[in-house]
Amino acid sequence: MIITIDGPAAAGKGTLAGILAQKYKLAYFDTGMVYRAVGLEMVLAGQDIGDENLAEAVAQKLTFPQMMELSKHRDFRSNVGGQAASVVSAHPRVRAALLKMQQDFACNPVFADGTPAQGAIYDGRDTGTVVCPQADVKFFITATPEVRAMRRFKEFEAKGMRTSFETVLEDMRIRDERDSKRAAAPMKPAADAIIFDTSDLSIDEVVEKACKIIENRQKNS
Ligand code: DC
Numbered sequence: 398m399i400i401t402i403d404g405p406a407a408a409g410k411g412t413l414a415g416i417l418a419q420k421y422k423l424a425y426f427d428t429g430m431v432y433r434a435v436g437l438e439m440v441l442a443g444q445d446i447g448d449e450n451l452a453e454a455v456a457q458k459l460t461f462p463q464m465m466e467l468s469k470h471r472d473f474r475s476n477v478g479g480q481a482a483s484v485v486s487a488h489p490r491v492r493a494a495l496l497k498m499q500q501d502f503a504c505n506p507v508f509a510d511g512t513p514a515q516g517a518i519y520d521g522r523d524t525g526t527v528v529c530p531q532a533d534v535k536f537f538i539t540a541t542p543e544v545r546a547m548r549r550f551k552e553f554e555a556k557g558m559r560t561s562f563e564t565v566l567e568d569m570r571i572r573d574e575r576d577s578k579r580a581a582a583p584m585k586p587a588a589d590a591i592i593f594d595t596s597d598l599s600i601d602e603v604v605e606k607a608c609k610i611i612e613n614r615q616k617n618s
Contacts (some may be wrong), residue, residue, distance in 0.1 A: 398516035424506035424514035428521030436481025456494035489581035525587035537586035
């Protein structure tokens with residue numbers, strides 16, 4: 398089984414993906430990591446993230462182990478990492494260079510310890526539209542910018558990262574705009590995606606709705 402979850406930052410995709418991965422024993426691919434890795438690698442090397450040629454060269458060389466190593470850096474999940482990822486992900490040749498790595502995972506899904514899995518769950522912006530258009534179940538999870546910014550602000554606070562709610566909200570608006578307006582694979586729901594607005598839903602409610610849909614699909618397949 399392949400499940401995709403797309404949507405804007407801090408809508409609850411990662412939390413939902415993690416719970417569903419455990420419940421249905423699926424390997425999980427957080428596809429934002431590939432763009433964060435390329436963006437952060439360039440920032441750390443002092444390179445211009447707006448330069449598509451340079452970004453493409455970094456993307457072409459990216460390996461899974463290198464991405465995992467970069468993910469330990471304090472800026473991987475910060476606003477710096479998020480904005481850099483958003484900028485490099487708007488380059489069509491960067492997206493093309495990173496597509497195969499993401500698609501291969503659906504053919505050979507593995508858990509974090511390397512053992513094979515029976516299926517995969519993806520989260521990102523284009524996983525239902527471009528990476529895995531063949532997915533069995535597609536979700537598009539969203540929430541208002543204010544609700545998402547508050548969730549992200551609390552996550553940063555809990556990690557001891559100093560920022561303000563206003564900064565996080567502004568960062569989110571800039572990223573939403575760039576991710577949804579770019580020419581290459583813009584963030585949008587797949588035609589056959591189920592859309593959830595999680596602004597007024599608890600995580601348990603979102604999980605319950607998602608599980609009903611998945612189990613119905615399994616019965617009818
Ligand atoms: O999900 P995230 O916040 O880690 O994603 C970081 C950036 O990467 C996001 O602003 C846009 C880009 N991205 C993308 O273009 N396509 C994906 N499938 C996942 C992320």
